[in-house]
Amino acid sequence: MHNIMKIGIDxxxxxxxxxxxxxxxxxxxxxxxxxxxxxxxNLNQITKTENIIKNxxxxxxxxxxxxxxxxxxxxxxxxxxxxxxxxxxxxDVAISGGSTGAFMASSLFMLGRIEGISKPGLASLLPTRSExxxxxxxxxxxxxxxPDDLVNYAKLGQLYMKYIYNIETPxxxxxxxxxxxxxxxxxxxxAHKLLKEDITNFKGNIEAREILEHKYDIxxxxxxxxxxxLKSIEGVASSLGKMIKGIFLENLITKIxxxxxxxxxxxxxxxxxxxxxxxxxxxxxxxPSIKIHGSSxxxxxxxxxxxxxxxxxxxxxxxxxxxxxxxxxN
Amino acid sequence: MHNIMKIGIDxxxxxxxxxxxxxxxxxxxxxxxxxxxxxxxNLNQITKTENIIKNxxxxxxxxxxxxxxxxxxxxxxxxxxxxxxxxxxxxDVAISGGSTGAFMASSLFMLGRIEGISKPGLASLLPTRSExxxxxxxxxxxxxxxPDDLVNYAKLGQLYMKYIYNIETPxxxxxxxxxxxxxxxxxxxxAHKLLKEDITNFKGNIEAREILEHKYDIxxxxxxxxxxxLKSIEGVASSLGKMIKGIFLENLITKIxxxxxxxxxxxxxxxxxxxxxxxxxxxxxxxPSIKIHGSSxxxxxxxxxxxxxxxxxxxxxxxxxxxxxxxxxN
Numbered sequence: 001m002h003n004i005m006k007i008g009i010d011x012x013x014x015x016x017x018x019x020x021x022x023x024x025x026x027x028x029x030x031x032x033x034x035x036x037x038x039x040x041x042n043l044n045q046i047t048k049t050e051n052i053i054k055n056x057x058x059x060x061x062x063x064x065x066x067x068x069x070x071x072x073x074x075x076x077x078x079x080x081x082x083x084x085x086x087x088x089x090x091x092d093v094a095i096s097g098g099s100t101g102a103f104m105a106s107s108l109f110m111l112g113r114i115e116g117i118s119k120p121g122l123a124s125l126l127p128t129r130s131e132x133x134x135x136x137x138x139x140x141x142x143x144x145x146x147p148d149d150l151v152n153y154a155k156l157g158q159l160y161m162k163y164i165y166n167i168e169t170p171x172x173x174x175x176x177x178x179x180x181x182x183x184x185x186x187x188x189x190x191a192h193k194l195l196k197e198d199i200t201n202f203k204g205n206i207e208a209r210e211i212l213e214h215k216y217d218i219x220x221x222x223x224x225x226x227x228x229x230l231k232s233i234e235g236v237a238s239s240l241g242k243m244i245k246g247i248f249l250e251n252l253i254t255k256i257x258x259x260x261x262x263x264x265x266x267x268x269x270x271x272x273x274x275x276x277x278x279x280x281x282x283x284x285x286x287x288p289s290i291k292i293h294g295s296s297x298x299x300x301x302x303x304x305x306x307x308x309x310x311x312x313x314x315x316x317x318x319x320x321x322x323x324x325x326x327x328x329x330n
Numbered sequence: 331m332h333n334i335m336k337i338g339i340d341x342x343x344x345x346x347x348x349x350x351x352x353x354x355x356x357x358x359x360x361x362x363x364x365x366x367x368x369x370x371x372n373l374n375q376i377t378k379t380e381n382i383i384k385n386x387x388x389x390x391x392x393x394x395x396x397x398x399x400x401x402x403x404x405x406x407x408x409x410x411x412x413x414x415x416x417x418x419x420x421x422d423v424a425i426s427g428g429s430t431g432a433f434m435a436s437s438l439f440m441l442g443r444i445e446g447i448s449k450p451g452l453a454s455l456l457p458t459r460s461e462x463x464x465x466x467x468x469x470x471x472x473x474x475x476x477p478d479d480l481v482n483y484a485k486l487g488q489l490y491m492k493y494i495y496n497i498e499t500p501x502x503x504x505x506x507x508x509x510x511x512x513x514x515x516x517x518x519x520x521a522h523k524l525l526k527e528d529i530t531n532f533k534g535n536i537e538a539r540e541i542l543e544h545k546y547d548i549x550x551x552x553x554x555x556x557x558x559x560l561k562s563i564e565g566v567a568s569s570l571g572k573m574i575k576g577i578f579l580e581n582l583i584t585k586i587x588x589x590x591x592x593x594x595x596x597x598x599x600x601x602x603x604x605x606x607x608x609x610x611x612x613x614x615x616x617x618p619s620i621k622i623h624g625s626s627x628x629x630x631x632x633x634x635x636x637x638x639x640x641x642x643x644x645x646x647x648x649x650x651x652x653x654x655x656x657x658x659x660n
Contacts, residue, residue, distance in 0.1 A: 247594030260587035264577030
């Protein structure tokens with residue numbers, strides 16, 4: 001079979017590795033060869049034999065490992081072995097649910113930065129109140145972002161949304177403390193100026209208040225504010241969810257009420273279940289490594305593999321490298 | 331009557347000035363003399379005569395005014411006249427619902443900074459999922475905060491919570507992108523170190539994910555991240571509220587369901603109605619000026635006046651000035 005894609009999956013790192021085993025055993029796709037990385041005991045549970053390459057590893061990246069050094073200290077850990085194979089073109093795309101810090105640092109050190117990128121930013125699709133989804137970056141990789149970094153995230157984000165979602169010229173907004181150009185600190189004021197000059201379809205600032213309401217394709221922030229925003233969306237949604245659950249559980253009447261709106265509540269929860277959005281990825285590194293949530297299930301894995309296929313088929317990373325080298329966009 | 335408090339109220343600036351007129355006309359309090367500032371047409375509607383001093387102004391601070399210059403350009407605007415009276419000890423505390431930018435800049439320029447404070451921070455009480463409330467600063471006054479600024483907000487915040495809420499040694503947490511000491515950018519890493527050295531009962535970092543769940547008395551952030559956090563809490567709560575409303579309005583069955591949980595939903599909404607928490611105020615200026623929301627009603631004004639009384643009775647601002655001059659805390 002020619003032109004088969006090679007997708008790496010790190011069995012360790014997610015809360016329930018059995019979910020990955022289930023996914024691998026049942027996944028049918030003639031276009032894809034799955035390279036799985038795990039301990040022998042994990043790999044022994046894989047019963048599927050076709051289009052599976054098992055890579056027996058003896059180590060595991062733990063949350064307690066030093067993120068910046070783990071790629072040198074645990075060379076036989078599943079995440080590290082997989083990233084090494086990605087770097088050596090043994091596989092085309094890598095998927096891991098392990099420690100975000102280790103994933104980001106190891107991807108950066110092992111796969112390398114695209115020319116012109118000083119610090120990559122972590123990107124992911126996020127939901128809004130409508131069906132609209134948007135690419136948000138940086139989720140927390142670069143907490144000392146410079147204005148140029150933010151412009152680069154916009155450029156690379158536009159390529160991602162263009163090639164993966166067929167949006168011709170994706171719109172870009174800058175997270176800020178007000179919509180006026182003059183708002184923000186020095187980094188944001190300068191970033192606003194540069195984005196206005198360099199980015200076609202730059203729409204100006206967006207306030208955090210509008211983050212679940214807007215229609216932009218891409219929202220840009222530094223890793224500090226971006227991480228605060230991401231976690232406050234998650235935290236407020238979770239806290240309010242608990243409060244609403246409390247309201248429904250109060251007595252028999254309210255429990256009946258809960259049954260009556262069950263369908264709507266399920267749809268509501270599904271919206272904030274990010275698993276169908278694919279994983280997060282570093283904008284600015286040379287090869288595609290995808291970070292899925294530690295709580296990922298078979299469904300989340302399925303979408304991450306589809307995302308990996310799209311990234312590979314569209315030759316997105318080659319285009320990113322070429323675009324940044326030429327210093328051009330669009 | 332001796333020892334009567336003089337509280338200034340800016341009639342303009344809130345969405346419905348009639349709310350202030352109603353409040354003033356019905357407020358009964360022998361301890362307080364209300365100094366009201368507004369246009370002649372507003373003041374004519376005040377029928378109460380006892381303990382009322384009317385200050386006829388000819389101008390109004392507008393959202394479109396240059397915040398940094400309005401105190402020099404519109405000296406006869408109600409907000410500016412009131413702040414001038416506060417600075418000249420004609421009144422003891424000032425309350426305004428006008429433009430936050432103009433309020434912050436004019437308070438800073440007209441009332442002056444406390445010695446040792448480089449840039450004041452905007453503070454306000456915020457709710458959590460439980461009954462617990464906490465003081466959050468900076469909401470957006472100082473978007474280029476230095477580590478020392480954050481330490482000063484902790485010191486002044488502790489005095490506020492001690493004198494206004496009788497908490498002996500209020501606990502302090504630093505908003506950050508992770509709980510570990512090593513997390514954050516340079517400003518936050520250095521701030522963490524200084525807070526640990528200087529602040530009794532400093533509890534370390536708090537992630538945005540926990541912002542509606544924690545038990546700290548004070549949470550500190552720079553004005554950029556703080557503003558992003560505040561607005562994302564408001565925005566996510568508002569967006570999710572709309573989604574839930576949509577679920578309940580879908581059909582007759584779901585509308586019946588809504589009736590069954592009406593009590594709980596009303597209590598839920600009340601929690602995110604900040605009006606009973608008093609207004610926001612700048613930590614680090616010499617005199618107490620209180621910023622209420624533009625959408626404030628009679629209830630919000632009532633609580634702002636109670637907050638003003640507490641601030642004046644406890645001599646909080648004198649204590650803040652003295653503490654910072656001595657360079658001591660607690």
